[in-house]
Amino acid sequence: MNRSIKSKLPLIFLVCISLWWGFYYQSNGSLNDYGSANFEWLFLLDALIVLPIICFFCVEDRKEAFLKSVILVCLAVLIGSYIIPEQSKLIWHYLENGRYVLLAITLAFELAAILTVYLAIKAAICKSEDPDQAIEKPIKKYVGDGPVAKLLSFETRMWTYALFSKRVQPKNFSGEQHFTYHNKDGAQSNLLGFIFLIALEVPIAHLLLHFIWSPFAANIVTLLTIFSLVFFFAEYRAVAKRPISLMGNHLFIRYGLYQPFVIPLSNIAKIQKSTGFLGRSKSIKRYNYSGFPNVEITLVEPVGSVKSVFIGVDNAEQFISTLSTEASRLGAVR
Numbered sequence: 001m002n003r004s005i006k007s008k009l010p011l012i013f014l015v016c017i018s019l020w021w022g023f024y025y026q027s028n029g030s031l032n033d034y035g036s037a038n039f040e041w042l043f044l045l046d047a048l049i050v051l052p053i054i055c056f057f058c059v060e061d062r063k064e065a066f067l068k069s070v071i072l073v074c075l076a077v078l079i080g081s082y083i084i085p086e087q088s089k090l091i092w093h094y095l096e097n098g099r100y101v102l103l104a105i106t107l108a109f110e111l112a113a114i115l116t117v118y119l120a121i122k123a124a125i126c127k128s129e130d131p132d133q134a135i136e137k138p139i140k141k142y143v144g145d146g147p148v149a150k151l152l153s154f155e156t157r158m159w160t161y162a163l164f165s166k167r168v169q170p171k172n173f174s175g176e177q178h179f180t181y182h183n184k185d186g187a188q189s190n191l192l193g194f195i196f197l198i199a200l201e202v203p204i205a206h207l208l209l210h211f212i213w214s215p216f217a218a219n220i221v222t223l224l225t226i227f228s229l230v231f232f233f234a235e236y237r238a239v240a241k242r243p244i245s246l247m248g249n250h251l252f253i254r255y256g257l258y259q260p261f262v263i264p265l266s267n268i269a270k271i272q273k274s275t276g277f278l279g280r281s282k283s284i285k286r287y288n289y290s291g292f293p294n295v296e297i298t299l300v301e302p303v304g305s306v307k308s309v310f311i312g313v314d315n316a317e318q319f320i321s322t323l324s325t326e327a328s329r330l331g332a333v334r
Contacts, residue, residue: 007059007147010051010054010055010068010069011072013046013050013054014079017047017076018076021083022083024042025038025043025083025084025088038084038085040090043076043083043084044080047073047077051069051073051076052069055072061144064146077092081096130172130173130174131168131241131242132157132242135156135157135160136149136153139153139156150259154258157234157238157257159230161238162234165238170241170242173243173245174245174247175243175252176245177322178243178244178245178246179243179244179245179246179313180240180314181239181255181287181311184288184290184291184294184312185290186290187289187290187312191232191236191239191289192236195232195236198225198229198232199229201225202222202226205222205225206219231257234257238257239255239256239289242254242255242257244313246322246326249266250265251264253309256289261285261287261309263309265323265326265327267300268297268299268327269298269299270298271298271320271323272296273316273320274293274294274310277292282305283305283306284309284310285310286310287309288311288312289312290312293311293312294312295311295312296309297309297311
């Protein structure tokens with residue numbers, strides 16, 4: 001079975017049982033003996049026993065499977081509190097209260113893990129280790145190498161650059177040669193402009209929403225806007241810190257806060273200058289902030305659906321020359 005489909009089976013199962021038992025409990029016919037057979041244990045068996053078993057069957061990492069099962073079971077309890085008729089609940093009320101205790105315990109463990117990860121990252125950065133490795137190693141140690149780890153790495157990278165960017169030095173990144181991109185077409189300056197615009201908009205939008213719509217909506221929108229402001233601020237700092245690097249026989253494309261995209265030099269068919277507008281396409285991956293990308297890399301073998309990579313760098317001629325030389329050495333570039 002496809003791994004991505006397999007990982008989604010627990011959630012699909014929860015949706016299916018919620019719809020089915022929701023229909024069962026809310027119906028009034030022979031299916032449930034006209035409301036006399038609305039037993040809570042019917043949904044309870046699927047939600048508290050079958051669902052965790054499916055989680056451990058579909059997720060290879062035990063810790064990730066446990067966390068997913070806890071989250072989905074808590075969600076199932078919440079759903080059950082709505083779909084199960086009140087008069088049919090015997091032990092469900094205890095489960096509704098118990099889920100908060102369970103969530104509090106899980107949150108405590110996660111906060112402890114986050115604190116441990118933070119201390120490990122801080123120690124590694126202070127030792128002048130590769131900042132990306134310093135962030136990813138402790139996270140992968142706790143949650144494995146999967147989508148959750150990538151999401152946490154991105155989140156941690158954002159807060160690291162937002163709060164501690166002064167401790168991150170470009171020279172500490174792995175690689176024999178580094179290339180910058182933050183000066184191209186004023187990329188970093190444009191990010192700073194967005195930061196000022198968002199910061200100016202926050203109080204005005206909050207007051208408008210507060211009086212025109214509702215205080216609650218104003219608070220939610222303001223919190224989301226502040227989060228986007230933190231992201232742009234971290235991105236602004238990261239673009240001047242995280243370089244594109246040539247390391248051994250691989251090109252590491254680090255661009256802003258995003259996950260590095262690694263290209264083996266042997267997989268480069270052609271590298272050339274790029275000019276003009278570039279439309280969106282599933283076969284194209286773009287790394288550029290302002291203007292048009294100035295470097296095009298054509299791959300021998302697609303990486304997923306990506307056949308070409310377009311990058312915007314400060315010195316396109318030097319980048320193309322260096323990369324062509326190294327790739328030609330391996331007999332890659334034609």
